[in-house]
Amino acid sequence: MSLQSVNKQRIQSIDVLRGGIMLIMAIDHVRDFFHLSSVSPTDMTNTTPALFFTRWITHFCAPTFVFLSGISANLAGSRRSPGEFSAFLIKRGLWLIFVEVVLITLAISANPFYNFIILQVIWAIGISMIILGLLNRLPVKVIGLIGLLLFFGHNLFDLPGLSNPATDSAATKVLFTARAAIIPLGDSHFIFCLYAILPWTSVMLLGYAFGALYRSGYDAILRRRQLRYAGLITLGIFVILRAFNIYGDPSPWAVQRNTLFTIMSFLNTTKYPCSLLYLCMTMGVAMLLLSYFEKIQNKLTGIFNVYGKVPFFYYVPHFYIIRILSIIFLLAWGYTSKDLITPKSPIWFRPPTFGYSLPVVYLIWLAVIASLYFPCRWFGKYKQTHKQWWLNYL
Numbered sequence: 001m002s003l004q005s006v007n008k009q010r011i012q013s014i015d016v017l018r019g020g021i022m023l024i025m026a027i028d029h030v031r032d033f034f035h036l037s038s039v040s041p042t043d044m045t046n047t048t049p050a051l052f053f054t055r056w057i058t059h060f061c062a063p064t065f066v067f068l069s070g071i072s073a074n075l076a077g078s079r080r081s082p083g084e085f086s087a088f089l090i091k092r093g094l095w096l097i098f099v100e101v102v103l104i105t106l107a108i109s110a111n112p113f114y115n116f117i118i119l120q121v122i123w124a125i126g127i128s129m130i131i132l133g134l135l136n137r138l139p140v141k142v143i144g145l146i147g148l149l150l151f152f153g154h155n156l157f158d159l160p161g162l163s164n165p166a167t168d169s170a171a172t173k174v175l176f177t178a179r180a181a182i183i184p185l186g187d188s189h190f191i192f193c194l195y196a197i198l199p200w201t202s203v204m205l206l207g208y209a210f211g212a213l214y215r216s217g218y219d220a221i222l223r224r225r226q227l228r229y230a231g232l233i234t235l236g237i238f239v240i241l242r243a244f245n246i247y248g249d250p251s252p253w254a255v256q257r258n259t260l261f262t263i264m265s266f267l268n269t270t271k272y273p274c275s276l277l278y279l280c281m282t283m284g285v286a287m288l289l290l291s292y293f294e295k296i297q298n299k300l301t302g303i304f305n306v307y308g309k310v311p312f313f314y315y316v317p318h319f320y321i322i323r324i325l326s327i328i329f330l331l332a333w334g335y336t337s338k339d340l341i342t343p344k345s346p347i348w349f350r351p352p353t354f355g356y357s358l359p360v361v362y363l364i365w366l367a368v369i370a371s372l373y374f375p376c377r378w379f380g381k382y383k384q385t386h387k388q389w390w391l392n393y394l
Contacts, residue, residue, distance in 0.1 A: 010309065010384075011075070011214055012293075012294075012297075012305060013290055013293040013294045014068055014071060014072065014214075014290070014308070015304075015305045015308035015309050016293045016301045016304045016305050016308055017064065017068065017286065017289050017290055017293055017304070017308070018064070018065065018068050018304075018307075018308035018311055019303070019304035019305055019306065019307035019308025019309070019311075020289075020304040020308070021060060021061045021064045021065060021286075022061070022065070022307050022308065022311060022314055022315065023304070023307060023369050024057055024058055024060070024061055025058055025061040025062075025065075026318055026322075026365055026368055026369055027054060027057070027058055027361075027362070027365050028054075028055065028058035028061075029318070029319065029322055030322055030361055030364050030365040030368060031054060031055075031358075031361050033322055033323065033326040033350060034326060034329070034355055034356055034360070034361050034364050035355050035356065035357075035358065035361050036353075036354065036355025036356055036357070037051065037355065038352070039051065041054065041055035041056075042055060042056075042268050044256055044261060044264065044265055044268070047264075049260055049261075049264065050358055051358065052264050052268075053264075054358060054361075056264075056267060056268070059269075059271060059278065059281075059282055060282045060285060060286065061121075062121045062124070062195075062200075062271075062274075063203055063274070063278075063279055063282040063283050063286065064282065064283070064286040065121060065125070065311075066121070066124060066125055066128065066200055066203040066204050066207065067203050067204075067206065067207040067210070067283055067286055068207060068286075069125050069128075069129070069204060069207060070128075070132070070203065070204040070205065070206065070207020070208040070209075070210070070211060071207045071208070071210055071211040071214060072211070073089065073129065073132060073204070073207070073208055073211065074140070074207075074208045074209075074210075074211020074212060074214070074215075075211055075214060075215075076088065077136060078215060078216075082136060082137050085133075085136055086133045086134070086136050086137070087133070088133075088392070089129045089130065089132055089133030089136065090129070090130050090133040090134075091393075092126075092129055092392070092393060093125075093126040093127060093128070093129035093130035093133065094126065094130065095126070095393050096122050096123070096125055096126030096129065097122075097123055097126040097127065099122055099126075099312075099316065100118075100119060100120065100122040100123040100126065101117055101119075101123075103316055104118070104120065104122055104316065104319060105117050105118045107316070107319035107320050107322075107323050108319065108323070108347070109346055109347050109348060110323055110327070110347070110348040110349045110350075111345070111346065111347065111348045114189065115188055115189050115190065115345065115346050116189075116190055116191075116192050116346030116347070117185075117189070117190070117191045117192065118192045118194070119191065119192065119193045119194060119195060120194050120195055121195060122315070123193075123195060124195040124197070124200035124201075125200075125204070127197050127201070128197070128200055128201040128203075128204035128205075129204070131197075131201050131204075131205075132201075132204055132205065132208060135205075140208070140209055140211075140212050141209070143205050143208055143209055144205065144206060144208070144209030146205055147201075147202045147203075147204075147205030147206040147208070147209060148202075148206065149202075150198050150199065150201060150202035150205070151199075151202040151203070151206060151276065151279065152276060154196075154198055154199045154202065154273075154276070155247060155248050155249070155250075155275055155276045158249075158250045158275075173193065173196070174193050174196065174197060175196060175197050175198050181193045181194075181196075190346070192346070194272055195272075195273075195274075196273040196274070199273055199274045199279070200274065202279075203279060203283065206283075210227075210230075210287075213226060213227070220294065223291075223294075224291040224294055224295075225291075227287045227288070227290050227291035228287070228288060228291045230287045231283075231284045231285065231286070231287030231288035231290075231291065232284070232288070233284075234280050234283055234284035234287065235280065235281070235284035235285070235288075237280050237284075238277050238280035238281045238284060241276070241277055241280075242266060242269070242277050242281075247276070248275055248276035248277040248280070249269050249270050249275040249276065249277040249278065250270055250275065251268070251269070251270050251275075253265040253266040253268065267281070269281055303373070306373060306376050306377045306380060307369075307372070307373075307376050309376070309380040309383065309384075310376050310379045310380050310383065310394075312393075312394045313375070313376060313379045313394055314372055314376050317372060317375075318368060318369070318372060321368050321371060321372070322368055323349070325364065325368070326349060326350070327340075327349050329354075330349060330351070330354055333354060335351065335354070339351055
């Protein structure tokens, strides 16, 4: 089978990697609502290796998702005029922000009064698409250079005197330094920004630049080699900067009580806001996998491909399935509405006394992703054989 699929020129390696990381992503979302633990997975003093790596493996999801969105945007631009492409990116970006604010926030909080509006990865992709839509008339190399400058430069805010969480403006937090930044909207409503704009935009812009490797006529062997070298160089930068705690992450690693925990500390890079080393660690692996998946086709990659063709169709429903299941389990445990709903509370139906061990969490995760396999397969076939305009937004 060729790299390009027959219908609508889908690129299988991109869909396979996207599908794989979306399935992994769901582990963390299931853990949020079904795991009984007051321990932070990345707290070296209290965590366990199983809990740490359950969280750590999901670190690869958001950067890969945003990077692949940039590649896909480049390919979408090849089928449109610059003006049409810019309008498409801006409209799609606004649509994704709406989805994050209205649909995903409701799924996570189960609070119809929206006391907490949560801005996560879909917001980051949406706002990055709008920025890309404003930049898309620039040469690809210039867009890639802007991405590199943001990618390597945003951690300058970690240097003494350049940023202070206590005094940073809301604009500074949202643009660069959001570490669970809370922005009030009156007395009882707040915006909870987990994804600072410009660090994530750098990933989108770099993905857009890498999209040139997938344009029609580009040599596949050369592309795989370039992806492999780029991945190895990116991981090399991570190892060197991390080893010496030079630059790129506000939380240095340290020797722990044993070798395994020391390795965990080394890998424990900062996601909120995403640090340079967090991005190097995750995107280096993503580039290597993109190269690898071009030559691998088996039953597992076939399963990943089913989900990866319809990321939006999978992403939104999987949150609602998780939340509905959590409410059903809570009611089965004997909780009542008084226990589960607190007026003005940001999250409903999540009492701290509810939850299961990690093995049970993994079983629930498998049930959630399995429930979406056949719907995703059906919708993927539908998208391949239909051309309605609204399909471009799903």
